[in-house]
Amino acid sequence: MRERLDLRDTVWLTASVFLVAAPHVERLPSWVSLLAGMLIVWRLYLARSKRELPHRALLVVIVAGVTAGVYLQYATLFGRDAGVALIVVMLALKLLEMRTVRDATLLIFLAYFLVITNFLYSQTLPTALYMLACVWFITAGMIGINFSRAPRSVGPQLRTSGVLLLQATPLMLVLFVLFPRVEGPLWGMPTDAQRGSTGLSDTMAPGSLSQLTLSDAVAFRVAFKSPVPELRRLYWRGPVLWDYDGRTWRAPRARYARPSYNTEFYPVDYTVTVEPHGKVWLFALDLPGRLPPRALATTDFQLVSAEPVTTRVRYEMTSFLDYTYGINESEDVLQRNLALPEGYNPRTLALASRLKRQHGSDQAVMQAAFAMFGSQGFTYTLAPPRLGENSVDEFLFDTRSGFCEHYSSAFVVLMRAAGIPARVVTGYLGGETNPIGDYVIVRQADAHAWAEVWLRGRGWVRADPTAAVSPARVEQGIGATGAASALPLFMHDNPVLRRMRLTWDSVANTWNQWVLGYTAERQRTLLSRVGLDDATWRTLAGLLLAATGLIVLVLALVTLRRLRVRVHDPVSRAYLAFCAKLARRGLARDAAEGPLTYADRVTKVRPDLGTAVGDFVALYVALRYGDEPGEDNVGRLRRLARDFQP
Amino acid sequence: MSERIDKVVAQVCGVILGKELQIRLALACLLARGHLLIEDIPGVGKTTLAHSLAASLGLSFQRIQFTSDLLPADILGVSIYNRENATFQFHPGPIFTQVVLADEVNRATPKAQSALLEAMEEHQVTIDGETRRLPAPFFVIATQNPSYQVGTFPLPESQLDRFLMRIRLGYPNVEAERELLKGQDRRDLLEQLGACLRGEDLAELQHEAQQVHVSPALLDYVQAVVNHTRASAEYANGLSPRAALALLHAARAWALMEKRKHVVPEDVQAVLPGVVGHRLMSTAEGGRVNGFDMAEQLMKQVPIP
Numbered sequence: 001m002r003e004r005l006d007l008r009d010t011v012w013l014t015a016s017v018f019l020v021a022a023p024h025v026e027r028l029p030s031w032v033s034l035l036a037g038m039l040i041v042w043r044l045y046l047a048r049s050k051r052e053l054p055h056r057a058l059l060v061v062i063v064a065g066v067t068a069g070v071y072l073q074y075a076t077l078f079g080r081d082a083g084v085a086l087i088v089v090m091l092a093l094k095l096l097e098m099r100t101v102r103d104a105t106l107l108i109f110l111a112y113f114l115v116i117t118n119f120l121y122s123q124t125l126p127t128a129l130y131m132l133a134c135v136w137f138i139t140a141g142m143i144g145i146n147f148s149r150a151p152r153s154v155g156p157q158l159r160t161s162g163v164l165l166l167q168a169t170p171l172m173l174v175l176f177v178l179f180p181r182v183e184g185p186l187w188g189m190p191t192d193a194q195r196g197s198t199g200l201s202d203t204m205a206p207g208s209l210s211q212l213t214l215s216d217a218v219a220f221r222v223a224f225k226s227p228v229p230e231l232r233r234l235y236w237r238g239p240v241l242w243d244y245d246g247r248t249w250r251a252p253r254a255r256y257a258r259p260s261y262n263t264e265f266y267p268v269d270y271t272v273t274v275e276p277h278g279k280v281w282l283f284a285l286d287l288p289g290r291l292p293p294r295a296l297a298t299t300d301f302q303l304v305s306a307e308p309v310t311t312r313v314r315y316e317m318t319s320f321l322d323y324t325y326g327i328n329e330s331e332d333v334l335q336r337n338l339a340l341p342e343g344y345n346p347r348t349l350a351l352a353s354r355l356k357r358q359h360g361s362d363q364a365v366m367q368a369a370f371a372m373f374g375s376q377g378f379t380y381t382l383a384p385p386r387l388g389e390n391s392v393d394e395f396l397f398d399t400r401s402g403f404c405e406h407y408s409s410a411f412v413v414l415m416r417a418a419g420i421p422a423r424v425v426t427g428y429l430g431g432e433t434n435p436i437g438d439y440v441i442v443r444q445a446d447a448h449a450w451a452e453v454w455l456r457g458r459g460w461v462r463a464d465p466t467a468a469v470s471p472a473r474v475e476q477g478i479g480a481t482g483a484a485s486a487l488p489l490f491m492h493d494n495p496v497l498r499r500m501r502l503t504w505d506s507v508a509n510t511w512n513q514w515v516l517g518y519t520a521e522r523q524r525t526l527l528s529r530v531g532l533d534d535a536t537w538r539t540l541a542g543l544l545l546a547a548t549g550l551i552v553l554v555l556a557l558v559t560l561r562r563l564r565v566r567v568h569d570p571v572s573r574a575y576l577a578f579c580a581k582l583a584r585r586g587l588a589r590d591a592a593e594g595p596l597t598y599a600d601r602v603t604k605v606r607p608d609l610g611t612a613v614g615d616f617v618a619l620y621v622a623l624r625y626g627d628e629p630g631e632d633n634v635g636r637l638r639r640l641a642r643d644f645q646p
Numbered sequence: 647m648s649e650r651i652d653k654v655v656a657q658v659c660g661v662i663l664g665k666e667l668q669i670r671l672a673l674a675c676l677l678a679r680g681h682l683l684i685e686d687i688p689g690v691g692k693t694t695l696a697h698s699l700a701a702s703l704g705l706s707f708q709r710i711q712f713t714s715d716l717l718p719a720d721i722l723g724v725s726i727y728n729r730e731n732a733t734f735q736f737h738p739g740p741i742f743t744q745v746v747l748a749d750e751v752n753r754a755t756p757k758a759q760s761a762l763l764e765a766m767e768e769h770q771v772t773i774d775g776e777t778r779r780l781p782a783p784f785f786v787i788a789t790q791n792p793s794y795q796v797g798t799f800p801l802p803e804s805q806l807d808r809f810l811m812r813i814r815l816g817y818p819n820v821e822a823e824r825e826l827l828k829g830q831d832r833r834d835l836l837e838q839l840g841a842c843l844r845g846e847d848l849a850e851l852q853h854e855a856q857q858v859h860v861s862p863a864l865l866d867y868v869q870a871v872v873n874h875t876r877a878s879a880e881y882a883n884g885l886s887p888r889a890a891l892a893l894l895h896a897a898r899a900w901a902l903m904e905k906r907k908h909v910v911p912e913d914v915q916a917v918l919p920g921v922v923g924h925r926l927m928s929t930a931e932g933g934r935v936n937g938f939d940m941a942e943q944l945m946k947q948v949p950i951p
Binding site (some may be wrong): 572590591592593594595596597621622624625626627 | 859861863864907908909910911912915945946947948949950
């Protein structure tokens with residue numbers, strides 16, 4: 001191993017540092033990125049112009065400055081963000097005191113560590129692939145500094161590095177499958193994990209859903225075990241909103257129960273993988289027939305997780321699409337679902353009483369309201385005009401254009417005014433079928449609001465006024481509506497792009513399901529499938545060690561096999577057998593020890609064997625090195641070796 | 647026949663005390679028709695060894711003291727104009743003898759060194775366009791001071807390669823030195839030495855050495871040794887095919903002296919430090935200085951197949 005580093009090593013290592021630090025740039029404060037970049041450029045300049053590295057005192061000053069800066073920025077030196085910022089700058093500084101191979105080795109291991117820190121922010125497949133490439137590159141650099149002699153070339157260096165990584169693959173798999181899993185977010189920082197996530201909330205005001213519709217973020221993915229129902233039946237139930245203050249709808253305080261309903265008809269089995277959204281809701285088709293693990297159901301069939309969904313949650317679900325429930329709803333609940341704020345929307349109230357008078361039955365009033373939405377020039381738009389204080393009045397009589405939240409809200413107010421218990425249900429409608437991975441993607445853009453109406457003798461019935469205004473929204477998804485031009489590009493792109501997008505989503509989904517979704521629970525399931533129930537971390541650690549040992553053993557055997565020389569010559573074989581017998585008596589032959597020398601040594605230690613050893617070695621030497629071969633003598637040698645008893 | 651060699655060894659051992667191994671190596675070198683380089687500090691008996699060997703083998707002996715002003719003509723001889731018959735008459739130099747002791751060969755300039763080394767290789771010298779054969783057998787024992795001593799011109803690798811073996815005498819051990827101090831003057835002893843071999847005996851022994859059997863297994867070993875130096879990063883350059891041949895010749899001679907009809911790995915190992923020590927260079931700083939140690943190490947590293 002060389003002591004000093006040359007220009008090539010320095011450039012390689014500097015490039016390594018740059019590669020692993022690069023993804024952090026978008027998350028670091030700009031002064032940290034800038035400083036690290038400047039340090040890297042400075043190092044390259046010094047290496048190129050063959051100048052002395054800066055004095056230690058200067059580095060100490062920079063370190064003190066950076067530490068103070070990071071403290072001012074984050075008010076701490078610990079935790080993910082401050083820690084990463086410190087490490088990135090320190091790594092760049094370490095480059096500036098990299099003189100010997102020893103320094104370089106330290107730097108390489110720091111770079112490996114920085115690779116891991118990237119996963120604290122992003123665990124996607126592209127990140128993983130990029131980091132794998134980084135590890136490959138860094139390892140090749142490590143091989144480079146350990147080459148004792150020139151010439152070194154990039155090809156063999158990268159090849160050796162690749163082979164090393166390939167050899168490590170079985171080990172990686174074992175560690176992945178068996179390493180004890182931590183429940184919850186890896187670093188226990190839920191505030192970090194929640195940041196920036198979007199989703200439904202427990203309130204609804206005009207504009208809140210249409211805002212959500214502009215986001216192409218995936219809300220959840222669903223893999224159906226039963227045939228996929230028609231798009232118009234995919235009502236994914238989310239928060240149910242009861243209380244209205246004239247502008248905003250709110251969910252009531254949750255009351256949990258094991259809700260029941262009458263149906264066994266049209267069951268659908270599927271698996272849902274919810275992306276983290278920071279709230280407690282889990283989603284299922286109307287109506288869920290079972291509970292996800294560690295979750296409860298409210299009396300109005302919202303599924304509520306025991307803790308906020310800050311990591312991807314995966315659960316099996318069965319829903320019944322044909323149902324009847326709430327026939328015997330309590331009077332309290334019905335009263336509450338009739339309540340309206342006083343003094344708002346007088347024109348709507350008037351319309352309601354007129355409808356009630358004209359049509360009589362609740363059912364007929366509902367039909368009339370639908371007919372009104374379908375015929376009186378109502379339009380479906382993502383960019384509705386702003387509404388004033390009496391928002392429902394203005395919508396129904398003046399603007400007549402709105403989004404599902406306007407329609408559901410107006411419909412429920414109208415129903416309540418007509419004395420029919422009704423409430424708003426939010427959730428998602430439809431989804432995009434991905435034929436490549438055979439699952440349905442539900443995005444934030446599929447967010448929807450509809451209504452539920454309580455009819456005597458029929459219980460709670462779903463009523464979707466949007467269907468009356470814009471049937472396409474319900475039948476074909478939001479991309480098919482006239483509002484499409486306001487939607488993000490992905491909703492109406494061309495087939496090629498669409499196919500690429502779906503393929504990528506399928507790959508990402510597979511990654512999520514099989515790699516990121518491999519939680520403590522799935523580990524338990526997997527292990528119990530091979531007969532290891534209730535595996536504690538001790539069992540896992542034991543298994544891990546055993547499997548690791550086995551892999552290393554197999555690799556070692558494969559490597560050793562290549563080194564082993566196969567001996568075919570009977571004379572040599574007899575000699576090796578003879579030596580092996582003596583070796584068992586503690587008189588092993590040194591590999592570089594000639595037969596006569598060996599015989600002398602053995603005889604000195606064991607004079608009793610003198611004749612036997614002497615005869616054998618004399619014959620062996622004659623056969624192997626002499627020029628009088630003889631089959632008889634070979635036979636004799638073999639017999640001597642066989643009968644030799646040290 | 648080979649008993650005669652034992653007699654030679656015994657006789658020389660009587661003069662150079664406690665150096666039987668080196669004496670045997672020197673003899674093996676001679677039997678393998680190679681030239682010998684002795685590298686050591688002055689006063690350990692290099693000259694005495696050369697002298698007593700020549701005397702015991704019944705060979706003519708000349709000594710050339712190499713100095714920095716030595717000229718090729720001082721070694722090879724010179725043609726001088728003879729007035730009487732008006733011709734140039736060649737006066738042969740000290741090289742025209744059977745055993746030449748080239749003392750302190752690295753004190754001379756490269757020009758003088760190469761005059762000697764050409765003669766060693768060709769067994770003939772060309773002076774004034776006329777080629778003259780050297781007597782047979784022709785055997786050069788060169789001595790050199792370790793290169794760290796002042797006023798030396800180290801022999802280049804290509805010329806070192808001409809020597810079959812390089813050995814070191816080293817200090818005598820306590821008993822041998824005591825004996826030496828008590829005993830007679832070595833110069834007197836040398837004069838008393840008689841020849842142990844007759845005229846053609848040496849040529850016959852040299853021929854016999856070439857006939858010692860070498861089995862494929864042994865060639866495997868020699869090749870393993872050579873290949874090891876080529877593959878390992880410890881050696882700056884691997885051993886040449888000429889070195890492999892030298893190793894084989896020397897091992898044959900050694901086997902003959904051990905009264906064997908075939909060469910065994912031990913024979914190779916016995917001559918290995920002498921044969922390859924001056925042909926190996928370490929990649930570590932210092933180069934040739936520890937050539938003997940490197941040969942020892944090489945011997946330990948290569949397993950016998």
